[in-house]
Amino acid sequence: MQSDSNTTKMTDSKWSGVKRGFRRTFFVILTLFLFGSAIFIYAKYFYTYSDGYRAGLLQKFSHKGNLIKTYEGEMILSSVTGNSNVAIASEKFYFSVTDKKLADQLDTIQGQMVIVHYLQKNGSLFWHGESPYLVDGVKRKP
Numbered sequence: 001m002q003s004d005s006n007t008t009k010m011t012d013s014k015w016s017g018v019k020r021g022f023r024r025t026f027f028v029i030l031t032l033f034l035f036g037s038a039i040f041i042y043a044k045y046f047y048t049y050s051d052g053y054r055a056g057l058l059q060k061f062s063h064k065g066n067l068i069k070t071y072e073g074e075m076i077l078s079s080v081t082g083n084s085n086v087a088i089a090s091e092k093f094y095f096s097v098t099d100k101k102l103a104d105q106l107d108t109i110q111g112q113m114v115i116v117h118y119l120q121k122n123g124s125l126f127w128h129g130e131s132p133y134l135v136d137g138v139k140r141k142p
Contacts, residue, residue: 055077
C-alpha cells in the first residue's frame with residue numbers, strides 16, 4: 001500500500017509541475033500579446049506619421065456624422081491656375097478637425113485661400129473624424 005501512495009505522490013507532483021509550467025507559459029504569452037496590442041494601437045492611431053502645411057482653397061467644411069458628429073473639411077490644392085485664377089490641375093485634401101475653436105474659425109473662412117497645419121496619423125479613430133489628417137492650425141493666405 002505504501003508503494004501506491006508514493007506513486008500517487010510522484011504523479012501528483014509531476015502534474016503540478018506541468019500545470020505550473022503551462023500557467024507560466026500562458027501568462028508570458030498573454031503578456032506578450034497585450035504588450036504587442038498596445039504597441040500596435042499606439043502606432044496605428046496615436047503616433048504622428050508626418051506633419052506639415054498645405055495651402056489651397058477651403059472648398060467645404062461641415063459638422064457631420066450619424067452618432068458622433070465630427071468636423072470634416074475639403075481643400076482644393078491647385079498646382080496650375082488659368083487666366084482668371086481658376087484652378088486647372090487640382091487635387092483635393094480631405095481633413096478632420098478636433099478643436100471646436102479652430103472649427104468655428106474654418107467655418108467662417110470657407111471659399112478663401114488658406115494655409116493649414118496638419119498631423120497625419122496611420123489610421124483614424126471614429127471620434128476624431130474620417131480622415132487620418134488632423135488639422136490643428138490655420139491662417140489665411142495673403
